Amino acid sequence: MxxxxxxxxxxxxxxxxxxxxxxxxxxxxxxxxxxxxxxxxxxxxxxxxxxxxxxxxxxxxxxxxxxxxxxxxxxxxxxxxxxxxxxxxxxxxxxxxxxxxxxxxxxxxxxxxxxxxxxxxxxxxxxxxxxxxxxxxxxxxxxxxxxxxxxxxxxxxxxxxxxxxxxxxxxxxxxxxxSPKLRSLDGRRVLITAGPTREDLDPVRTLTNRSTGTMGLELARAFRDAGARVQLVLGGDLPEPWGVETVRVRSAQEMLAACQSRWAAADGLVGAAAVADQRPETYAAEKVKKGEGPETMALVRTPDILATLSAARRPGQWMVGFAAESEKHLDHAAAKLQKKGLDAILVNDVQRGRAFGAQANTLTPITAEGPQASLGPLPKDLLARAVVQWWARRLESLDSGR
Ligand SMILES: Cc1cc2nc3c(=O)[nH]c(=O)nc-3n(C[C@H](O)[C@H](O)[C@H](O)COP(=O)(O)O)c2cc1C
Structure with a gap:
């Protein structure tokens, strides 16, 4: 430029x-x-x-x-x-x-x-x-x-x-x-989740994962650049993107609450956050002291954000999820697509540390019709744009078929 x-x-x-x-x-x-x-x-x-x-x-x-x-x-x-x-x-x-x-x-x-x-x-x-x-x-x-x-x-x-x-x-x-405009999503209201969640055990210890949130942030930027009104529910430490309404959250429970209060007003959701599946059963207000001998930590399931939002979905709302799988990634992702009632799922292969924090990545979209042509490998900012272009094209054909 x-x-x-x-x-x-x-x-x-x-x-x-x-x-x-x-x-x-x-x-x-x-x-x-x-x-x-x-x-x-x-x-x-x-x-x-x-x-x-x-x-x-x-x-x-x-x-x-x-x-x-x-x-x-x-x-x-x-x-x-x-x-x-x-x-x-x-x-x-x-x-x-x-x-x-x-x-x-x-x-x-x-x-x-x-x-x-x-x-x-x-x-x-x-x-x-x-x-x-x-x-x-x-x-x-x-x-x-x-x-x-x-x-x-x-x-x-x-x-x-x-x-x-x-x-x-x-x-x-x-x-x-x-920049010349991406394919237009003018006026669409998109809710995006990004980043890891953190499940605290005590004031100093936390249970989290290796996601940085880069892909979700790039998606928020790419949707914004395509003209969408983006609300981003963000975990982790990355800085808030410009031109996107961002709400910071820490735990899966907080992420769910932030999404629930915004979901009804959105046209669609992109669930790119790496939400912890488990949290410590109890939170200790004071730092837990070392004990004698072997120690165990009881875990309980965190709320399933995509499934909860899917159950509260109104007609016309679309949902795109992400799957990070380390084996049989297409099979596992196809099962997740069905179980959570998503319109599409974008699959990362996280074997050998690929995807998390890496600069370039490949995503394979899966829809009800099965796996689609992979996007990438591309740096995450360009990959996000490719995802938005792919999804905007699909939305156009879904809209014209309604
Ligand atoms: C030390 C100093 C710092 C200044 N900082 C600012 C500033 O941050 N923002 C501003 O609007 N004007 C600031 N000014 C005033 C402008 O320099 C002044 O209005 C000048 O006429 C601007 O001319 P320009 O807009 O053609 O560059 C500052 C002036 C001085 C002496």
Whole structure:
């Protein structure tokens, strides 16, 4: 992708260097535009070195506009697949919302037809000011996207909202807005479970499994990118994906409760979580002490989330599950499909540690018609997109057959 990264004069400008590096290392072309104030915080040399592209805009040697045979602002406006402004200052937000074109960046923002993404960062008082919020609302009304700032300790020493969103989250938002759309699932409401559950024995010990939640998170992103409204019920430690409503849970019981309260409003469910099948029978409020001789732990079954949701299903709701099997994986998965009343099950072969935490993976979908062509091997982000494409095609044919 070809990304124009506008860098105005905010204290978080140094983080844009990291963002530019991240995107460039990911194979994207990144051309930075510094405003005059931006150039006081970070240098063109840093940015052009990190991106292997020229840095445009304010330049201590050449000033804002250079004598150049090409018309730079039009060339950049056309070159961009997406223009991102990071960190977006109150000043440049205000200018763009009002159609001002006082420097290279604001002129490119007016001239481009590419999607525009803002990642604001500023003092809490500035962020909360109605003028800034009204300007952002105006930008949204032009179809621009905004990655809202986080809460936290700001450079000015104040605590509150206005801290630049995390660099990986901004990178993700850039890639999503700049990518051609996946097959459309616009408006579909999808509930996704992901990650391991943890069943506590006492305040320090827990029973869990080797799932990281990567595949479920990538699925949440891929459904989001296809236009679905995603609710993610997430166990484990991975960071929440951008643009997805996420609820964190710990145990299987918590995951079930979070799903139950959201299930009625969903069109479908993707159960990608690795839910513990058993939990310790009792929870000890104090750390269990070492005993003498052999010790045993009594286990009881955890609730079956897919089966419970399947029993509460209303007509038209679809359910896709996952199976991680270490032997006879297609047979076991086909049995699970039937037993839990799923529409499809995606089978991982977890033999020899494949699937859990691995970067590339293969999934075989099984439906009532039997095993379908395998998807992958692909890195999990692309595999998730392949799953969404496969399922969207299937939903289309199911819908047309209804
Ligand atoms: C040390 C310092 C830090 C600043 N940080 C911010 C900031 O985080 N966000 C912001 O909106 N403005 C910030 N400003 C104010 C902008 O630099 C100022 O409004 C400037 O005119 C912005 O110009 P630009 O938007 O064209 O880059 C800061 C100013 C200084 C001196």
């Amino acid at each position: 070809q990304i124009v990264l506008g860098i105005p004069g905010g204290i978080a400008a140094y983080k844009s260097a990291d963002l530019a590096r991240l995107l460039a290392n990911d194979g994207h072309r990144v051309r930075c535009i510094l405003t005059e104030a931006g150039a006081r915080f970070i240098t063109p040399l840093t940015l052009s070195s990190l991106t292997a592209e020229p840095c445009y805009g304010a330049n201590p040697d050449q000033g804002e506009w250079r004598a150049n045979p090409s018309i730079e602002h039009i060339e950049l406006a056309r070159w961009a697949d997406l223009v991102a402004v990071v960190p977006a200052t109150a000043d440049v937000i205000g200018k763009a919302a009002n159609g001002l074109a006082t420097d290279l960046l604001t002129t490119v923002l007016l001239a481009t037809r590419a999607p525009i993404l803002w990642a604001p960062a500023m003092n809490t008082g500035m962020w909360g000011h109605p003028a800034v919020q009204a300007n952002l609302e105006r930008l949204r009304s032009f179809g621009h996207s905004v990655v809202d700032p986080d809460d936290g300790l700001l450079a000015c020493g104040e605590e509150g909202s206005g801290k630049l969103a995390q660099v990986p989250a901004i990178a993700e938002a850039i890639l999503m807005y700049g």
